[in-house]
Amino acid sequence: MKGILIGAGVVGERILQQAANSTSVEIVAMYDANTERLQEMSARYNVQTTSSLEELLEIEAEFAYIGTPPISHMFLTEGCAKRGLHVICEKPLAHNEEEGKRMVEIAKEYGVKTAMHFPMIYGEEFLYVEKAIQQQELGDVIQVELSTYFPQWPRPWQENNWIRTREQGGFIREIFPHYLQMTERLFGEGSLQSHQTNYPQNPELCEQSVCALAQLPGNIPFVLQGAHGVAEQEQIIYLIHGTKKTMTIRNWAELWVSTPNQPEQRLTLQKSNISFLDEVSLYFQGKGSNYVSFEEGASVQHIIDSLLK
Template sequence: MSEKRYRVGMIGAGVMGERMIDAVLKHPDYQIIAISDVSEKRAQEAAARSGNAAWYTNYQELLDQEDVDLIYLAVPPKFHHSIALEVLARKKHLLCEKPLANSLKEAEEMLEAAEEAGVVHAMHFPMYYQSVLPEMITRLETVGDLRRIDILTHFHQWPRPWQQTPWLAGREQGGFIREVLPHFVHLTYSLFGDLQVVRSHVDYPDDPQACEVGVAAYLELADGTPVTVNGLAGIAHQEHLDYRIYGTKGTLSLVNWTNLYAGLEGEALEPVTLQLQERLIQLLDEMAKAISGEEARLVTFETGVKVQKVLEDLLGKE
């Protein structure tokens, strides 16, 4: 393998870890040199997929590898905090999966540790690197006065059939509020700035270990514009995600992550044709700029803390 500029250590080789391996393999600036997963099989398979990286079942051994420049952390959320603090104590740059942590306190401690370490800290919010976002920003002018934002996240089955890992079904760190809503909370920050939860009602099944099956919440932007969240899991309807912006002159609707629709006064919504981008590659480009000291477009832990506050309030503010 020829030497590339930045050497990545990956902790967590599950669904996201595999996606990152594929992105890094395509990227000219990075190579994965070490992988850790508590599952030996996953660690070994991921190492083979990434072109012969070293593999470990204990991430501390990976962190002992001096030549790692950057850690990509893709373990389930309740492990982000403890592992991130060790990564940051060793002053490695850190790209962490969302949600930043499993509580607001943990998220704040991670931000503090990252700032103290003086390293690049960033999170993976794919929509931030998709062409849909600049298109929405441009089209906000056509919306007129903002009336309301409605965030709808409906799942026929949660966890989805392709995500059958127990942690996603559990109340402690799973559920679609922690897993899917961060993307739309962050999108709202990117488009409109600060956002706070006014009230939230969460429905749980009888099993005290099982994650939520519904949420109905009312939030506000800083200027008082209402934002609603309507989330349901275990309904007849197939998965449907719709982020909708209502204004006096126009409507924007982002369906199932990448399908943008727009309509002006009195018109039906029409699809907007967009050239979609390789989001992880874009993120890695920005990360490389930041590591080399250039200005970069990243979602830092500071924003991660803000998103975490909204998630915790959605889960806790009746």
């Protein structure tokens, strides 16, 4: 299946890597306004480039991956959908909830399929936790927690200044969507009950910290907290507390299990050979169903927008 890539940043390169290792997906062309980065990625992955977005959208392909800042997602989705391209979009879905809802409408208007880049649900850790919950291995789920702490923001490897801005960036937009979407898959759609989000004095900069309480179906509390500029190592911890077991996903891909009065143990899981891009391409071809739709992305966007207020 042939695709085009809009945005050759860090996440765009991950898509290029997956395509390079795939026997069923090929990125045939890409565009980025940063011409130096674009040429670097072209040379590394042997992918054709174009000099404009308009030129890219004329390339024969079946889907487009949008890996640009959130403020551009709605505009780009419409441009791709008008040309009959299925659309994969980077998270968060949009700049705000209103634009996210419009993106859902655009896809329906032009009859194209959509998917969000939420790779965690394809990982072994999530699939293990999902199965454990379905089989009631955790007992009754008492509480879910997400804690994210960063000594600096943006993180050292992030190259784009927009990630530090209040308009488009911050860890609530960049990190929280992965875990909000995962939580919705595991427990259903939740509702935000209360929150406090603190901002620095500079009105251009993103949030400094947040503490929030949401409620999941079954009256399960979901506690969310995070901050940057803290004197510690970066850590992202997602916990599901059950009466029989507690399961923890640390730093994206470490799965730990606790039982009453016993030391926590890390599980080593066998890695899957199928990538996010392979899974989504199967869905686009009508051969699979493991994907995250724009509708799910819009649901997550609602919580994100509420937390940012």
